[in-house]
Amino acid sequence: MSTDPNQTTVRARSPLAEAWGMFLQNYTAVAALFVLVIIILGAIFGPYLYPTDPFEMVWSPFSPPGVDGFILGTDYLGRDLFAQIVHGARVTLVIGLSAAVVTVLIGVTVGALAGFYRGLVEEILMRITEFFQVLPTLLFSMVIVALFGASLPMITLAIGMVSWTAVARITRTEFLRIRELEYVMASKASGTSNTKLMFHVILPNALPPIIVQSALMVGSAILFEAGLSFLGLTDPNVISWGQIIGSNRQYILESSFTVTIPGLAIFLSVLVISLVGDGLNDALNPKLRQR
Amino acid sequence: MKHVVTNFLKATAITSILATGAVAQETPKMGGTLVTVMGSTPRVLNPAVQSGIVTGLVGAQLFAAPLRYDEGWNPQPYLAKSWEVSDDGLKVTLHLQENATFHDGEPIKSSDVAFSVKIIQEFHPFKSMFSPVTSVDTPDEHTAVLNLAHPHPALMLAMSGQLMSIIPEHIYGDGQDPKNHPRNNENVVGSGPFKLVEFVPGEHVIMERYDGFWEQGLPYLDKIVARIIPDSAARAIALENGEIHLSTFENQPTIVNRMSAAKGMNVSNDGYGGIGPIDWLAMNVTRGPLQDVRVRQAIAYAIDKNFILKAVMRGTAKDALTGVHPDSPLYNGDVNAYALDVDKANALLDEAGYGMNGGKRFDITLELVPFPGYKPQTEYIKQALSKVGINVTINATPDFPSWAKKMGTMDFDMSLDSVYNWGDPVIGVNRTYMSSNIAKGVWSNTQGYSNARVDELLAQAAEENDQAKRKALYAEFQQIVNEEVPIYYLNAVPMHTFYSDKIGNPPITGIWSTSSPMDRVWLKD
Numbered sequence: 123m124s125t126d127p128n129q130t131t132v133r134a135r136s137p138l139a140e141a142w143g144m145f146l147q148n149y150t151a152v153a154a155l156f157v158l159v160i161i162i163l164g165a166i167f168g169p170y171l172y173p174t175d176p177f178e179m180v181w182s183p184f185s186p187p188g189v190d191g192f193i194l195g196t197d198y199l200g201r202d203l204f205a206q207i208v209h210g211a212r213v214t215l216v217i218g219l220s221a222a223v224v225t226v227l228i229g230v231t232v233g234a235l236a237g238f239y240r241g242l243v244e245e246i247l248m249r250i251t252e253f254f255q256v257l258p259t260l261l262f263s264m265v266i267v268a269l270f271g272a273s274l275p276m277i278t279l280a281i282g283m284v285s286w287t288a289v290a291r292i293t294r295t296e297f298l299r300i301r302e303l304e305y306v307m308a309s310k311a312s313g314t315s316n317t318k319l320m321f322h323v324i325l326p327n328a329l330p331p332i333i334v335q336s337a338l339m340v341g342s343a344i345l346f347e348a349g350l351s352f353l354g355l356t357d358p359n360v361i362s363w364g365q366i367i368g369s370n371r372q373y374i375l376e377s378s379f380t381v382t383i384p385g386l387a388i389f390l391s392v393l394v395i396s397l398v399g400d401g402l403n404d405a406l407n408p409k410l411r412q413r
Numbered sequence: 414m415k416h417v418v419t420n421f422l423k424a425t426a427i428t429s430i431l432a433t434g435a436v437a438q439e440t441p442k443m444g445g446t447l448v449t450v451m452g453s454t455p456r457v458l459n460p461a462v463q464s465g466i467v468t469g470l471v472g473a474q475l476f477a478a479p480l481r482y483d484e485g486w487n488p489q490p491y492l493a494k495s496w497e498v499s500d501d502g503l504k505v506t507l508h509l510q511e512n513a514t515f516h517d518g519e520p521i522k523s524s525d526v527a528f529s530v531k532i533i534q535e536f537h538p539f540k541s542m543f544s545p546v547t548s549v550d551t552p553d554e555h556t557a558v559l560n561l562a563h564p565h566p567a568l569m570l571a572m573s574g575q576l577m578s579i580i581p582e583h584i585y586g587d588g589q590d591p592k593n594h595p596r597n598n599e600n601v602v603g604s605g606p607f608k609l610v611e612f613v614p615g616e617h618v619i620m621e622r623y624d625g626f627w628e629q630g631l632p633y634l635d636k637i638v639a640r641i642i643p644d645s646a647a648r649a650i651a652l653e654n655g656e657i658h659l660s661t662f663e664n665q666p667t668i669v670n671r672m673s674a675a676k677g678m679n680v681s682n683d684g685y686g687g688i689g690p691i692d693w694l695a696m697n698v699t700r701g702p703l704q705d706v707r708v709r710q711a712i713a714y715a716i717d718k719n720f721i722l723k724a725v726m727r728g729t730a731k732d733a734l735t736g737v738h739p740d741s742p743l744y745n746g747d748v749n750a751y752a753l754d755v756d757k758a759n760a761l762l763d764e765a766g767y768g769m770n771g772g773k774r775f776d777i778t779l780e781l782v783p784f785p786g787y788k789p790q791t792e793y794i795k796q797a798l799s800k801v802g803i804n805v806t807i808n809a810t811p812d813f814p815s816w817a818k819k820m821g822t823m824d825f826d827m828s829l830d831s832v833y834n835w836g837d838p839v840i841g842v843n844r845t846y847m848s849s850n851i852a853k854g855v856w857s858n859t860q861g862y863s864n865a866r867v868d869e870l871l872a873q874a875a876e877e878n879d880q881a882k883r884k885a886l887y888a889e890f891q892q893i894v895n896e897e898v899p900i901y902y903l904n905a906v907p908m909h910t911f912y913s914d915k916i917g918n919p920p921i922t923g924i925w926s927t928s929s930p931m932d933r934v935w936l937k938d
Contacts, residue, residue, distance in 0.1 A: 177796050183724050198789055199796075200724060268811035358781055358792065358807040369788055372646070373667055 144405035151401020154394040161391055165211035174205040176361050184377040197366070197380050198373055206366050207387055213362040214344055214391070217278055221343035224282025226336045229289025230325075236290070237297025238320050248294070251287050259284040260349055267355045274357050281346045289335055296328035330406035337399035341392040348388050363388050441917055445936030446636040449659040449927070450648050454614045454641050457597035460575040461529055461585075462536040464835075466662050466688070469575035469928030471618050471639060475603035476578035479507050479526070480569065482687060482924045486742050488569050491930070492521065492579055492604065492627075502564030502878040507572075509555045513627040515581045516601075516608040523551035525604075528582035530559065532591050541839050541875075542571035564878045570836035574687060574925035579604045606632040606932035615641055626932070633917075633935035645785070652678060658913045658936070661920065661927040664690075665786050666727040669909045677914045682729075682907065687924030689738030689834025689841060690906035692730075692787075694794065695820075696827050698899050699861035702767055702775050703826060709898035711761035713751035715801045716794060721903055725789045730907035735891035736842050738834045739905050740924075745888040748895040758801045767802075774802035780828035781809045783816050787829050790903065794829075817855035825859075831906055832856055836924070838887060839875045846894060847871055862899035 135143075145151060174180065179200040180192075187195040187203075194203040236247040254262075266280035300306060301324060309323050348364030350356060356365045363384040370380035451467045460472030479493035488496075493507040513521040527549035534543045545565040550558040559568070571577055584602050585591055596602065601609040607620035618639040622632055640657065642648045645665045651657045653675050662685075663669060673680045694716075702708045722730060737744045759769075767774040777798075781791050795805040808825075810816040819825050835841035844850050848863035867890055874886035894900070910926065912919040917935040920927050 177792070179720070179724075179793070179796060198725075199793055272809045272811065354788075354809070355811065356809070358788070358809050359795075369792075372665065372786070375646075375671065376667060 141402075141405040145401050148401045148404055151397055151404070154397030154401070157390070158394045158398055161211065161394070162215065164208065165215050168208035168211060172205060172208050174202050176201060176206040176209040178202075178205075184373070184380070186377075187379055187383070194383050195377075195379055197370055198377075203366070203380060203383060206361055207363070207384060210361045210363045210366060210384070211387070213274070213360050214347065214364070214388070217274065217281070217347045217362065218340040218344040218391075218395075220278045221281035221285070221346070222336050222339040224279060225286045225289055225339050225343070226332065228282060228286035230293050230332065232286070233290040233293025234297055234320055234325065237294035238301060238316070238324070240298075244294075247290075251290050254284065255287045257284065260346070263346065263350060264353065264355055267350060272355050272357050274360060277347060277350060277356065280350075281343050285339060285342065285346070289332060289339070292331050292335055293328060296331060297324055300324045300327050331403075334399055334403040334406060337402055338396060341395035341399070344388060344392055344395075439917060439937075441633050441933070441935040442937065443630075443633055443935070444635050445633075446638060447634050447659060447916070447931070447934060447936060448638045448640065448657050449661070450640045450642050450651065450657050451618075452641075452643055452645070452648075452662065455618075457592075458601055458609065458612060458618070459580065459591075459594070459597040460578040461532050461580050462592045462594075462597070464538050464575075466926075466928060469925075470661070471609075471612075471620070472578055473575045473605065473925070473928050473930055474607040474620050474637060475601055475605050475609055476575075476580060477513075477521075477603075477605040477930065478573050478575070478577045478579065479509075480573040481929055482570070482573050484683065484686075484922045484924065486686065486924060488573065491573075493572075498878075502566075503561045505559040505561065505568060507557045507559070509557065510627040511555055513604065514625050516603050516623055516625075517581075517584075518625065519581060519583060519602075520554070521579060521581075521604050522554045523549075523557040524554075525579055525582050526557040527551055528586060529577065529579045532580065532585065533577060536592050537576075539571075539576070539835065539840050541843065542567065542576060563876045565839075565876065566878050566880075566883060567837035567839035567875065570687065571840060573929070574836065575928040576836070576840070606930050607634075607637055610636075617641060628932070632930075632932035634931070637931065652911055652913070655913065658916055659919065659927075659934075660911045661908075662688075663909045663911055664907050666725070666729045666907060669729045669907060670727055672909075672911045679912050679914065679919070681910050681912075681919070681921045682731075684910060684921040684923055684926045685908040686738060686740030687834075687836045688908065688926060688928065689741060689836070690831060690908055691733045691736065691738060691834070692790070692829065692831050692903040692906055693733075693736075694827060694901040694903060695825075695830045695860050696899060696901070697823055697825055697859070697861055699823065701777065701826060702765070703777070705765045706897055707761040707765040708767065709901070710751075711758040711765070711801060712798060712803070713898050713901045714754045714758040714761070715803070716751075716797050716901065717753040718751070718903070719753070720793065720797075721790055725793060726904055726907055729909070730904040733902045733905045735895055735902060736845065736900065737838060737887060737891060741834065741838075743838060743884055743887045745891040747888075748892055751901070755800055762801060762803075769802050772802060773804050776804045776806065778808050778826045779805045780816060780819060780825050781807050782829045782831070783810055783813050784831060787831075791829055820859045821852065821854040821857065823852045823859055823861055829903075830856075830859075838871075843871045843875070845900070846890075860899040862894075862897075864893060864897065867893055 180202050181196045181200045183198050183200040185196045192202055197203055232247050236244040263280040263284045267277055270276050306323055351364030351368040366384040367381050374381050451470055453467050455468040455471055457463050458471045460468050477492040480488045481491040483489055492510055494510050495508045497506045530543055530549050545562045546559050547562050548560045581602050584596050585594055598612055606623055606626045608623045610619040610621050612618045620637045622635050645668050648660055649668050652660055672678050696703045696709055731739050733739055734746055734748050734750055762774055795807055798805050833841050845858050846862055846867055848868050851858045851861050870886050870890040874883050877883040910921050915937050917937055918933045920931055923929050
């Protein structure tokens with residue numbers, strides 16, 4: 123009963139740990155994650171560390187960055203731009219995240235139902251998806267916000283409403299693939315209910331591409347919010363990065379920093395979110411693991 | 414900063430005086446194409462059935478009014494070569510230019526004047542202009558007599574600018590709806606110095622010299638091209654590039670300051686007294702804490718006017734303390750200026766029974782008016798009122814119609830608004846104060862303000878032909894309204910004219926800007 127010294131025990135690593143290992147090998151993604159964590163921590167704790175009211179007029183308008191103790195200068199009403207960036211981060215990220223959640227909720231539901239039941243259900247749901255896909259997204263979200271008012275929940279919902287189609291298509295494709303696999307057949311044969319099959323058997327295995335897509339969704343939702351704010355469709359009682367750009371844009375020729383600084387903040391956040399999403403894609407996509 | 418701005422303004426004033434002096438010595442030259450610009454497409458080109466400054470710009474070239482005004486607010490002959498007002502003020506007689514013709518060669522007759530008055534009475538939105546006119550007699554082809562139910566001093570201003578355009582009866586009297594008449598935009602037969610060549614909505618209006626204009630040698634220009642460019646920054650670039658010679662009604666402070674520095678470009682805020690635009694904070698006095706005059710006064714004391722004039726308007730706007738434009742001879746500047754006084758504001762609010770409770774007294778909403786450039790003031794007012802414990806929530810309205818509906822039905826607490834005087838108070842001021850005009854749509858008495866003495870003063874002043882007595886009546890009116898603050902006046906809208914060095918006689922003399930004929934504008938080489 124001696125153990126063969128040539129035989130190494132292969133310990134099964136959990137898929138999650140394996141993915142994390144893959145992710146760590148992608149240095150760009152790790153660096154991006156590091157920056158993203160800083161941004162998130164800044165959004166959570168920044169307002170306590172830098173409590174200056176972003177709406178308070180504290181200095182003469184348009185004083186340039188670094189002058190008179192204002193790190194990023196002041197805007198058209200003499201409000202501290204650094205305070206606006208710090209306080210605006212929270213709203214910007216919350217909109218990004220919650221819009222992504224809305225997107226995933228709608229997209230996964232539609233995609234799962236279509237991919238699982240096929241037939242007439244699929245036909246109807248996919249035609250609806252196509253209908254939303256061909257609508258010009260920014261225009262459609264503008265219509266929603268213009269009709270129902272520019273409050274944060276409505277803006278979030280509007281962004282979710284126009285961007286769920288990609289998630290729905292991906293989910294449906296994955297469901298179509300997985301539902302034919304043997305273990306699904308086996309559970310089906312043993313009498314598992316449809317709901318359980320959908321959400322306990324198929325969905326967990328379809329998750330990786332959905333996770334990647336929703337990570338990218340956060341970035342595009344932030345850009346979307348910035349676009350809406352730029353056009354003035356925003357809640358003027360809260361501050362977001364897009365809104366800072368939108369309200370300062372008419373002064374771009376004389377004080378471009380009031381627009382470029384929040385622009386850079388959005389650029390950086392969306393970039394790191396995309397890089398992290400890309401890293402997740404590499405880590406979770408089994409076909410790429412062989413690289 | 415203030416000194417720089419004032420000195421700068423003085424300097425521009427002096428330059429413009431010198432420039433006018435120089436122009437007077439230069440002999441105007443015939444010919445040339447003037448390129449000007451409008452911020453939006455006029456709905457129609459016929460000012461007899463439509464108000465607004467874009468209809469005015471084209472309409473005042475295509476159609477002539479009986480009178481024109483100089484910069485001292487004195488009426489001057491135009492289509493009427495002379496006029497008389499009877500002693501009792503009940504008859505106004507106009508003697509028309511005898512050789513005046515419409516653009517199709519038909520003579521302009523007194524019957525056309527009678528017809529035009531009838532159309533304006535029925536279809537123009539400013540009903541108060543001609544409502545006292547009971548009939549128009551036409552004793553001969555060149556004499557029109559307006560019979561009035563009571564003396565109506567506002568009539569003189571209502572007969573100038575774009576307000577009383579004489580339109581041909583033989584075109585518009587064909588029984589079709591004058592408001593949507595096909596000849597309002599196409600094949601327009603006008604009475605003014607220029608005739609219509611082409612109107613492409615969203616693009617441009619082209620007008621050319623009418624050779625049969627009654628005054629020999631006028632107009633100087635061969636052609637006027639009025640381009641339509643909605644974005645003020647795009648207009649500024651076109652001006653800087655020399656694509657456009659003239660732009661009027663420009664009111665974005667940053668653009669005004671940018672143009673002041675531009676080469677070959679002149680900037681003036683003269684010539685808008687008749688238009689009389691004022692920015693203000695309207696308060697709905699029929700609901701919530703705003704019913705209490707002390708609350709409204711406290712709001713006025715809590716807002717720092719200097720901040721708005723200097724930081725938001727960047728020194729481009731004049732202060733306005735009452736509902737009458739500061740350029741008007743009827744303006745009464747001797748009223749409470751509500752200089753910033755936070756203590757007084759707090760005291761007034763305490764007195765009104767709105768005590769401070771955890772840093773807050775009450776909540777109120779402020780509409781964000783959907784005109785370009787009104788966000789900074791709105792945000793500032795929210796912040797200023799938070800200092801005295803008034804928690805303001807800003808309501809963003811996506812478009813003009815929804816905002817106008819809210820205002821017109823008084824479904825708001827406070828909103829910024831921009832309202833024009835249109836010459837005489839009877840035309841543009843009364844509407845926002847008379848208790849008989851409460852909630853009659855946007856730019857009516859949307860504040861729900863009602864004061865018997867104000868009603869009485871306005872009614873008396875409307876019929877008072879003695880200018881001094883009239884001025885006294887309006888002075889008292891302004892005093893009361895300033896005291897009761899249904900409206901807190903922010904500033905005169907900083908309307909500016911940008912014109913290139915090439916332009917002789919720019920439309921900055923007078924009170925109607927480009928809502929008056931440009932027959933004497935000319936182009937230098």
